[in-house]
Amino acid sequence: MKGLFARFGVGVALALELLFFGILSPHFFTPDNLLNVSLQISITAIIAAGMTLVILTGGIDLSVGSLVAISGVLSTSVLRMDAPYTLALPIAVLAGAAIGMGSGFAAGVFVTRFRITPFIVTLALMTIWRGTAFVYTEGRPVWELPESFAFLGAGRVVGIPFPTIVMVIVFFVVHVVLTRTRFGRYVYAVGGNVEAARLAGIRTSRVLTVVYVISGGLAAVSGILLASRMNSGQPNAGLMYELDVIAAVVVGGTSLNGGRGTVVGTLIGSMLIGVLRNGLNLLDVESYVQQVVVGAVILTAVLLDRMRSS
Amino acid sequence: MIPLLEMQEIVKQYPGVRALDGVTFELRAGEVHCLVGENGAGKSTLIKILAGALQSDAGTICINGAQVDIRTPSVAQSIGIGVIYQDPHLVPELDVAENIFLGHEPLVGASPFVDARRMHDEASSILARLGERIPTQTRSSDLTVAQRQIVEIARALSRKVKVLVFDEPTAPLTGRETENLFRLIGDLRHQGVGIVYISHRLEEILRIADRITVLRDGRRVVSVDADGVTIPQLVQWMVGRELSEEYPVIDRQVAEEVLRIEGLANARLRNIDLALHRGEILGVGGLVGAGRTEFVRAIFGADAITAGHMLLRGKPYMPRDPADAIAQGLGLLTEDRNGLGLFLQLSIRENLSISSLLQYIRRGVIDADAERRRVAEFVDALRVRPPNSELRVDTLSGGNRQKVVLARWLAANSDVLIFDEPTVGIDVGVKYEIYVLMNELAKEGKAIMVVSSDLNELIGISDRIAVMCDGRIAGILPRSEATNDAVMTLATAFASIEGAHA
Numbered sequence A: 001m002k003g004l005f006a007r008f009g010v011g012v013a014l015a016l017e018l019l020f021f022g023i024l025s026p027h028f029f030t031p032d033n034l035l036n037v038s039l040q041i042s043i044t045a046i047i048a049a050g051m052t053l054v055i056l057t058g059g060i061d062l063s064v065g066s067l068v069a070i071s072g073v074l075s076t077s078v079l080r081m082d083a084p085y086t087l088a089l090p091i092a093v094l095a096g097a098a099i100g101m102g103s104g105f106a107a108g109v110f111v112t113r114f115r116i117t118p119f120i121v122t123l124a125l126m127t128i129w130r131g132t133a134f135v136y137t138e139g140r141p142v143w144e145l146p147e148s149f150a151f152l153g154a155g156r157v158v159g160i161p162f163p164t165i166v167m168v169i170v171f172f173v174v175h176v177v178l179t180r181t182r183f184g185r186y187v188y189a190v191g192g193n194v195e196a197a198r199l200a201g202i203r204t205s206r207v208l209t210v211v212y213v214i215s216g217g218l219a220a221v222s223g224i225l226l227a228s229r230m231n232s233g234q235p236n237a238g239l240m241y242e243l244d245v246i247a248a249v250v251v252g253g254t255s256l257n258g259g260r261g262t263v264v265g266t267l268i269g270s271m272l273i274g275v276l277r278n279g280l281n282l283l284d285v286e287s288y289v290q291q292v293v294v295g296a297v298i299l300t301a302v303l304l305d306r307m308r309s310s
Numbered sequence B: 001m002i003p004l005l006e007m008q009e010i011v012k013q014y015p016g017v018r019a020l021d022g023v024t025f026e027l028r029a030g031e032v033h034c035l036v037g038e039n040g041a042g043k044s045t046l047i048k049i050l051a052g053a054l055q056s057d058a059g060t061i062c063i064n065g066a067q068v069d070i071r072t073p074s075v076a077q078s079i080g081i082g083v084i085y086q087d088p089h090l091v092p093e094l095d096v097a098e099n100i101f102l103g104h105e106p107l108v109g110a111s112p113f114v115d116a117r118r119m120h121d122e123a124s125s126i127l128a129r130l131g132e133r134i135p136t137q138t139r140s141s142d143l144t145v146a147q148r149q150i151v152e153i154a155r156a157l158s159r160k161v162k163v164l165v166f167d168e169p170t171a172p173l174t175g176r177e178t179e180n181l182f183r184l185i186g187d188l189r190h191q192g193v194g195i196v197y198i199s200h201r202l203e204e205i206l207r208i209a210d211r212i213t214v215l216r217d218g219r220r221v222v223s224v225d226a227d228g229v230t231i232p233q234l235v236q237w238m239v240g241r242e243l244s245e246e247y248p249v250i251d252r253q254v255a256e257e258v259l260r261i262e263g264l265a266n267a268r269l270r271n272i273d274l275a276l277h278r279g280e281i282l283g284v285g286g287l288v289g290a291g292r293t294e295f296v297r298a299i300f301g302a303d304a305i306t307a308g309h310m311l312l313r314g315k316p317y318m319p320r321d322p323a324d325a326i327a328q329g330l331g332l333l334t335e336d337r338n339g340l341g342l343f344l345q346l347s348i349r350e351n352l353s354i355s356s357l358l359q360y361i362r363r364g365v366i367d368a369d370a371e372r373r374r375v376a377e378f379v380d381a382l383r384v385r386p387p388n389s390e391l392r393v394d395t396l397s398g399g400n401r402q403k404v405v406l407a408r409w410l411a412a413n414s415d416v417l418i419f420d421e422p423t424v425g426i427d428v429g430v431k432y433e434i435y436v437l438m439n440e441l442a443k444e445g446k447a448i449m450v451v452s453s454d455l456n457e458l459i460g461i462s463d464r465i466a467v468m469c470d471g472r473i474a475g476i477l478p479r480s481e482a483t484n485d486a487v488m489t490l491a492t493a494f495a496s497i498e499g500a501h502a
């Protein structure tokens, strides 16, 4: 048991959890339910992939939840404009992505050029974007979207939900970037020791900025998928997502001090939390009790990971 | 007579490495007992167990014949064991005095308030005993590596100790600081303090040791009286074979100029002129604080330059940042391997290849096999122990870490290599290998600049020695004129004039 944990960490916790719910609920292991879980976790998991990069550099991105809202609101507004859907959709997606990446770029500049800590920079961006989303929509959701827009968040390709497919692609790409490219190696180096990284010839500002741009961009992708699923741009969408996302990354074994962690771990962390929520729902556990259980599981998972690394 | 300290049959097992395999070590009051051995032999591990920083898996420790259980560093302190670690750990945000008195700050009467005045006074007087005048308000993050080492020593002296351990204290120090330290060790010894002293500078060992214990692969080879022991004998015990030469024969041709520096200046440097040639090893000497590190950092684009210009291969050269310097074929090995060199939580492989990843990129991704092969070559050539490149560097001994940062720049294949204290903490056997390697590199036409506080080393390997003093170059000595005295005279050239004025 202890040896298993040492080898696979939270993966073991996830397996135990799957087993637990599989035994308790007959519906749990049906393909429908599993695909449903994957759909439920996809929105935050996609953001968590970007957050992993940020946390690996020793930073944090609190603005992701608000970016979900602003990008959703913005892209749905574009869709309501008087243009053919085939033209409007790409523009809508680009507009959403642009605001996410632009925000990430701004964060990167503040962090690297003006040397303000990521926590403060992204905290400020968090309230700025949330506020902007409300001001822009006057507090009302953006409704009456083209019907085909719903595909992004709810459509299926050979039975697999589209957001799930996006999630798998995102994780695959981030995984390859982290493990096989020069940029990935630099992310770990910058997170481990910025000054040593600079002296080793790494343009640390560039690495940091790119990381925030990726995080912002992926938050925007999630924002668009979520808007599609809700068939509206909601100014309060993604509220508190940053906390769920950070929890998934940390449960997945990435160190908040930077320099240590994997995106595969983050995927497992996201699944651990997602499966837990789903299982508790199937077992009809009351939602307030669910919150308590989720918190306890997060603590336990991180504790086990610490015991493993010490 | 009951010894002051007895460590019996100490065992320490790490995953895959038996760092100590039943080591027995005895220390008498009033003696200097030197501990020597190759990199990774287990010296620091033994010391950390004594200091309560690590727990042994087996064995006992007795002080004055009574068994003690040193579970934590504070237990060690309370029974009078002081340790100066190989890699100083000062709190960067605290000033010199605060670091020295960390954990036992003098208080105003019985109040909870720190008596800052007394703390600073006492800190200065301890530093004065070491012959240093570092301002006690300086934040420790602003200190040089040598100054940090001195503060670390002062910290140990600020407590009353029965046993004082020095783990390679002189590695970053030059002659003058070393002399001061030895005088102080002499005083402590007369007061009956037992002193454990670890160093790879064997001449030092023979100078101050009363007894010597040699470790090899986690076992004790011998414990002997130092009288009559010779360096070849010591080396024989350490590495298990004889080493014929200390330095390789210099058989290289100095060729055309590659780097020319004219009037270089910044906050710490004044009007430096120097030329570096292909096939040359240029030594840079001087005392601690002379600006040697600042000089090489400026060339490498790590610090701002305010005046002067440089030519690299005949073309104007003014690096924006280190990345720019590296792209133009320079490499700088920093003196502070833990703070500025290594990524402690990454593996040997990742640390070694970080500055040469472009070499392994195939179709946009790193060719893992090519990378691994190349890293293995260096691990082999420099005899990194244990020879497994997937280990995290923070599990390596001090000297082995040094080999990893050194190898990074060898792998980067730079044209102009600048080494700031390249052999700090490296054992005699491997030191020789590194000198041979540098000689080979110079023969291939590379230009090498070596900053070193080890005078013998500088004289042994350099074609010329530029001696710095007070941010300037006091003089350049060709190999034929490079003697200890000549270097030292230049190293204090301006200080003595200014001293006369003051």
Ligand SMILES: Nc1ncnc2c1ncn2[C@@H]1O[C@H](COP(=O)(O)OP(=O)(O)OP(=O)(O)O)[C@@H](O)[C@H]1O
Binding pocket: B014, B015, B017, B018, B019, B037, B038, B039, B040, B041, B042, B043, B044, B045, B046, B086, B385, B386, B394, B395, B396, B397, B398, B399, B400, B425
């Ligand atoms: N945390 C660790 N995990 C695994 N192995 C370790 C760890 N710390 C030290 N070792 C191993 O223990 C052995 C002894 O290391 P130690 O630091 O005592 O050597 P040393 O004699 O002080 O060498 P040096 O002269 O290079 O400072 C080495 O092989 C080292 O790799």
Ligand SMILES: [Mg+2]
Binding pocket: B043, B044, B045, B086, B167, B397, B398, B399
């Ligand atoms: Mg050591």
